[in-house]
Amino acid sequence: MAALLEVNNVTGGYSPSHAVIKNISFAVHPREIVALIGLNGAGKSTTIKHILGLLQPLDGSIKIAGQSFQSAPDSYRLSYGYIPESPIYYEELTLWEHIELMAMSHGLTKEELSKRAELLLREFRMEEMKNRFPQQFSKGMRQKLMIMMALLVQPPLYIVDEPILGLDPLGIRSLLTWLQRCKEQGAGILMSTHILATAEKYCDRFIILHKGEIKAQGTLDELRQFTGLFGHSLDDI
Numbered sequence: 354m355a356a357l358l359e360v361n362n363v364t365g366g367y368s369p370s371h372a373v374i375k376n377i378s379f380a381v382h383p384r385e386i387v388a389l390i391g392l393n394g395a396g397k398s399t400t401i402k403h404i405l406g407l408l409q410p411l412d413g414s415i416k417i418a419g420q421s422f423q424s425a426p427d428s429y430r431l432s433y434g435y436i437p438e439s440p441i442y443y444e445e446l447t448l449w450e451h452i453e454l455m456a457m458s459h460g461l462t463k464e465e466l467s468k469r470a471e472l473l474l475r476e477f478r479m480e481e482m483k484n485r486f487p488q489q490f491s492k493g494m495r496q497k498l499m500i501m502m503a504l505l506v507q508p509p510l511y512i513v514d515e516p517i518l519g520l521d522p523l524g525i526r527s528l529l530t531w532l533q534r535c536k537e538q539g540a541g542i543l544m545s546t547h548i549l550a551t552a553e554k555y556c557d558r559f560i561i562l563h564k565g566e567i568k569a570q571g572t573l574d575e576l577r578q579f580t581g582l583f584g585h586s587l588d589d590i
Protein backbone atom coordinates (compact mmCIF):
# COMPACT_ATOMS: atom_id res chain seq x y z
CA MET A 354 0.00 0.00 0.00
CA ALA A 355 1.38 3.45 -0.94
CA ALA A 356 2.60 5.49 2.01
CA LEU A 357 0.68 8.61 3.07
CA LEU A 358 3.80 10.12 4.58
CA GLU A 359 7.35 9.43 3.44
CA VAL A 360 10.33 10.87 5.29
CA ASN A 361 13.49 10.01 3.36
CA ASN A 362 16.98 10.54 4.80
CA VAL A 363 16.05 13.87 6.35
CA THR A 364 18.62 15.97 8.12
CA GLY A 365 17.42 19.27 9.51
CA GLY A 366 17.23 21.80 12.29
CA TYR A 367 16.92 25.47 13.06
CA SER A 368 20.13 26.67 11.40
CA PRO A 369 22.21 25.39 8.48
CA SER A 370 25.21 24.90 10.73
CA HIS A 371 23.52 22.68 13.32
CA ALA A 372 21.53 19.54 12.48
CA VAL A 373 19.03 18.56 15.20
CA ILE A 374 17.65 15.54 13.34
CA LYS A 375 20.05 13.39 11.37
CA ASN A 376 19.35 11.20 8.36
CA ILE A 377 15.94 10.00 9.52
CA SER A 378 13.68 7.83 7.37
CA PHE A 379 10.24 6.39 8.06
CA ALA A 380 6.79 6.09 6.52
CA VAL A 381 3.16 6.20 7.67
CA HIS A 382 0.64 4.13 5.70
CA PRO A 383 -3.16 4.18 5.59
CA ARG A 384 -4.79 2.33 8.49
CA GLU A 385 -1.94 2.61 10.96
CA ILE A 386 -1.05 4.66 14.02
CA VAL A 387 2.67 5.21 14.30
CA ALA A 388 4.23 6.45 17.54
CA LEU A 389 7.21 8.77 17.49
CA ILE A 390 8.84 8.13 20.83
CA GLY A 391 11.76 9.81 22.53
CA LEU A 392 12.93 11.58 25.65
CA ASN A 393 12.67 15.37 26.06
CA GLY A 394 14.85 16.99 23.42
CA ALA A 395 15.07 13.85 21.25
CA GLY A 396 13.82 15.78 18.21
CA LYS A 397 10.16 14.74 17.97
CA SER A 398 8.75 18.26 17.57
CA THR A 399 11.58 19.21 15.21
CA THR A 400 10.72 16.20 13.03
CA ILE A 401 7.07 17.26 13.05
CA LYS A 402 7.94 20.87 12.11
CA HIS A 403 9.77 19.53 9.05
CA ILE A 404 6.79 17.37 8.10
CA LEU A 405 4.42 20.33 8.44
CA GLY A 406 6.61 22.38 6.11
CA LEU A 407 7.53 24.89 8.85
CA LEU A 408 11.22 23.95 8.57
CA GLN A 409 13.00 23.02 5.36
CA PRO A 410 15.22 19.91 5.42
CA LEU A 411 18.93 20.58 5.02
CA ASP A 412 19.05 17.27 3.22
CA GLY A 413 16.59 14.54 2.20
CA SER A 414 12.92 14.78 1.25
CA ILE A 415 9.42 14.58 2.74
CA LYS A 416 6.27 13.70 0.82
CA ILE A 417 2.62 13.56 1.82
CA ALA A 418 0.47 11.57 -0.61
CA GLY A 419 3.34 11.76 -3.10
CA GLN A 420 3.65 15.58 -2.96
CA SER A 421 6.39 17.66 -1.42
CA PHE A 422 5.76 20.95 0.40
CA GLN A 423 8.07 22.73 -2.07
CA SER A 424 6.17 21.55 -5.16
CA ALA A 425 2.63 22.30 -3.95
CA PRO A 426 2.51 24.13 -0.59
CA ASP A 427 -1.25 24.81 -0.59
CA SER A 428 -2.49 21.31 -1.36
CA TYR A 429 0.28 19.89 0.87
CA ARG A 430 -1.09 21.90 3.82
CA LEU A 431 -4.63 20.69 3.16
CA SER A 432 -3.60 17.02 3.11
CA TYR A 433 -2.87 16.69 6.81
CA GLY A 434 -4.62 17.48 10.07
CA TYR A 435 -2.33 18.79 12.78
CA ILE A 436 -2.96 18.67 16.50
CA PRO A 437 -0.25 20.83 18.09
CA GLU A 438 1.36 20.38 21.49
CA SER A 439 0.49 23.99 22.42
CA PRO A 440 -2.82 25.43 21.24
CA ILE A 441 -2.71 28.04 18.45
CA TYR A 442 -5.86 30.18 18.20
CA TYR A 443 -7.25 33.60 17.29
CA GLU A 444 -8.16 35.70 20.33
CA GLU A 445 -10.94 37.51 18.48
CA LEU A 446 -12.75 34.37 17.25
CA THR A 447 -15.18 32.19 19.21
CA LEU A 448 -14.93 28.41 19.25
CA TRP A 449 -17.64 28.17 16.61
CA GLU A 450 -15.92 30.75 14.39
CA HIS A 451 -12.69 28.70 14.56
CA ILE A 452 -14.65 25.64 13.46
CA GLU A 453 -16.32 27.59 10.62
CA LEU A 454 -12.96 28.97 9.45
CA MET A 455 -11.48 25.49 9.33
CA ALA A 456 -14.50 24.17 7.43
CA MET A 457 -14.31 27.03 4.94
CA SER A 458 -10.57 26.63 4.30
CA HIS A 459 -11.12 22.93 3.54
CA GLY A 460 -14.21 23.44 1.37
CA LEU A 461 -16.72 21.63 3.61
CA THR A 462 -20.39 22.10 2.78
CA LYS A 463 -22.73 23.64 5.38
CA GLU A 464 -24.28 20.20 5.92
CA GLU A 465 -20.90 18.54 6.46
CA LEU A 466 -19.91 21.30 8.85
CA SER A 467 -23.02 21.14 11.01
CA LYS A 468 -23.18 17.32 11.11
CA ARG A 469 -19.51 16.80 11.93
CA ALA A 470 -19.24 19.74 14.35
CA GLU A 471 -22.30 18.63 16.28
CA LEU A 472 -20.79 15.16 16.82
CA LEU A 473 -17.42 16.58 17.85
CA LEU A 474 -18.86 19.16 20.25
CA ARG A 475 -20.87 16.42 21.93
CA GLU A 476 -17.99 13.93 22.04
CA PHE A 477 -15.61 16.47 23.59
CA ARG A 478 -18.29 17.97 25.84
CA MET A 479 -17.76 21.47 24.47
CA GLU A 480 -21.32 22.40 23.39
CA GLU A 481 -21.65 25.06 26.08
CA MET A 482 -18.42 26.74 25.01
CA LYS A 483 -19.52 27.19 21.39
CA ASN A 484 -19.96 30.96 21.52
CA ARG A 485 -17.12 31.70 23.89
CA PHE A 486 -13.57 32.82 23.17
CA PRO A 487 -10.59 30.46 23.68
CA GLN A 488 -9.01 33.01 26.02
CA GLN A 489 -11.78 32.16 28.50
CA PHE A 490 -11.01 28.43 28.19
CA SER A 491 -8.92 26.19 30.40
CA LYS A 492 -5.75 24.70 28.86
CA GLY A 493 -7.51 21.38 28.27
CA MET A 494 -10.48 23.11 26.60
CA ARG A 495 -8.11 24.93 24.23
CA GLN A 496 -6.49 21.59 23.43
CA LYS A 497 -9.94 20.18 22.67
CA LEU A 498 -10.54 23.05 20.24
CA MET A 499 -7.32 22.12 18.38
CA ILE A 500 -8.42 18.48 18.30
CA MET A 501 -11.91 19.27 17.01
CA MET A 502 -10.53 21.52 14.26
CA ALA A 503 -8.21 18.77 13.01
CA LEU A 504 -10.83 16.01 13.23
CA LEU A 505 -13.50 18.15 11.53
CA VAL A 506 -11.85 18.07 8.10
CA GLN A 507 -11.21 14.31 8.05
CA PRO A 508 -7.79 14.44 6.37
CA PRO A 509 -6.04 11.28 5.12
CA LEU A 510 -3.11 11.93 7.49
CA TYR A 511 -3.08 13.17 11.09
CA ILE A 512 0.04 14.57 12.74
CA VAL A 513 -0.41 14.70 16.45
CA ASP A 514 2.19 16.23 18.78
CA GLU A 515 1.94 15.07 22.42
CA PRO A 516 -1.85 14.88 22.15
CA ILE A 517 -2.88 13.91 25.64
CA LEU A 518 -0.97 16.39 27.77
CA GLY A 519 -3.47 18.67 29.49
CA LEU A 520 -6.52 16.55 28.65
CA ASP A 521 -8.73 15.00 31.33
CA PRO A 522 -9.26 11.20 31.23
CA LEU A 523 -12.56 11.51 29.33
CA GLY A 524 -10.89 13.81 26.78
CA ILE A 525 -8.02 11.36 26.34
CA ARG A 526 -10.43 8.49 25.78
CA SER A 527 -12.50 10.51 23.30
CA LEU A 528 -9.43 11.53 21.30
CA LEU A 529 -7.82 8.11 21.17
CA THR A 530 -10.99 6.24 20.31
CA TRP A 531 -11.82 8.86 17.63
CA LEU A 532 -8.33 8.47 16.11
CA GLN A 533 -8.76 4.71 16.23
CA ARG A 534 -11.98 5.12 14.24
CA CYS A 535 -10.22 7.40 11.71
CA LYS A 536 -7.58 4.68 11.31
CA GLU A 537 -10.24 2.01 10.72
CA GLN A 538 -11.73 4.27 8.03
CA GLY A 539 -8.35 4.49 6.25
CA ALA A 540 -6.42 7.37 7.81
CA GLY A 541 -2.75 7.24 8.80
CA ILE A 542 -1.69 8.81 12.08
CA LEU A 543 1.72 9.90 13.34
CA MET A 544 1.62 10.54 17.07
CA SER A 545 4.52 11.91 19.07
CA THR A 546 4.54 10.93 22.72
CA HIS A 547 6.71 9.95 25.64
CA ILE A 548 3.87 8.14 27.37
CA LEU A 549 4.66 4.56 26.50
CA ALA A 550 1.56 3.03 28.06
CA THR A 551 -0.65 5.03 25.67
CA ALA A 552 1.56 4.25 22.69
CA GLU A 553 1.56 0.55 23.49
CA LYS A 554 -2.21 0.46 23.71
CA TYR A 555 -3.06 2.43 20.59
CA CYS A 556 -0.11 2.36 18.18
CA ASP A 557 0.74 -0.24 15.55
CA ARG A 558 4.36 0.73 15.00
CA PHE A 559 6.97 2.67 16.93
CA ILE A 560 9.84 4.91 15.91
CA ILE A 561 12.41 5.48 18.62
CA LEU A 562 14.23 8.76 18.31
CA HIS A 563 17.27 9.57 20.41
CA LYS A 564 19.45 12.66 20.08
CA GLY A 565 18.00 13.31 16.63
CA GLU A 566 18.61 9.83 15.24
CA ILE A 567 16.29 6.87 14.76
CA LYS A 568 17.59 4.12 16.98
CA ALA A 569 14.95 1.53 16.11
CA GLN A 570 11.56 1.19 14.46
CA GLY A 571 9.03 -1.61 14.21
CA THR A 572 6.11 -3.28 15.92
CA LEU A 573 6.05 -3.80 19.67
CA ASP A 574 7.14 -7.42 19.25
CA GLU A 575 10.02 -6.37 17.06
CA LEU A 576 11.12 -3.78 19.61
CA ARG A 577 10.49 -5.76 22.78
CA GLN A 578 14.10 -6.78 23.07
CA PHE A 579 15.37 -3.33 22.18
CA THR A 580 17.69 -2.03 24.90
CA GLY A 581 19.64 0.64 23.07
CA LEU A 582 17.83 3.81 24.14
CA PHE A 583 17.16 3.87 27.84
CA GLY A 584 19.27 0.92 28.92
CA HIS A 585 16.01 -1.01 29.42
CA SER A 586 13.69 -2.97 27.17
CA LEU A 587 10.31 -1.35 26.40
CA ASP A 588 8.76 -3.75 28.94
CA ASP A 589 10.75 -2.19 31.75
CA ILE A 590 9.76 1.42 31.13
Ligand code: ATP
Pocket residue numbers: 367373391392393394395396397398399400547
Ligand atom coordinates in the same frame (compact mmCIF):
# COMPACT_ATOMS: atom_id res chain seq x y z
P1 ATP B 1 9.98 17.28 24.15
O1 ATP B 1 9.55 15.89 24.46
O2 ATP B 1 10.62 17.95 25.32
O3 ATP B 1 8.89 18.15 23.51
P2 ATP B 1 11.26 16.86 21.55
O4 ATP B 1 11.67 15.43 21.33
O5 ATP B 1 10.02 17.32 20.87
O6 ATP B 1 11.22 17.17 23.10
P3 ATP B 1 12.57 19.04 20.16
O7 ATP B 1 11.66 20.11 20.68
O8 ATP B 1 12.44 18.63 18.75
O9 ATP B 1 12.51 17.75 21.10
O10 ATP B 1 14.06 19.53 20.43
C1 ATP B 1 15.19 18.87 19.87
C2 ATP B 1 16.39 19.79 19.99
O11 ATP B 1 16.17 20.97 19.21
C3 ATP B 1 16.67 20.26 21.42
O12 ATP B 1 18.07 20.23 21.62
C4 ATP B 1 16.17 21.67 21.43
O13 ATP B 1 16.94 22.49 22.29
C5 ATP B 1 16.37 22.12 19.98
N1 ATP B 1 15.37 23.14 19.61
C6 ATP B 1 14.04 23.03 19.73
N2 ATP B 1 13.43 24.15 19.28
C7 ATP B 1 14.41 24.98 18.86
C8 ATP B 1 14.44 26.28 18.28
N3 ATP B 1 13.30 26.95 18.02
N4 ATP B 1 15.64 26.81 17.96
C9 ATP B 1 16.79 26.14 18.19
N5 ATP B 1 16.84 24.90 18.73
C10 ATP B 1 15.67 24.33 19.07
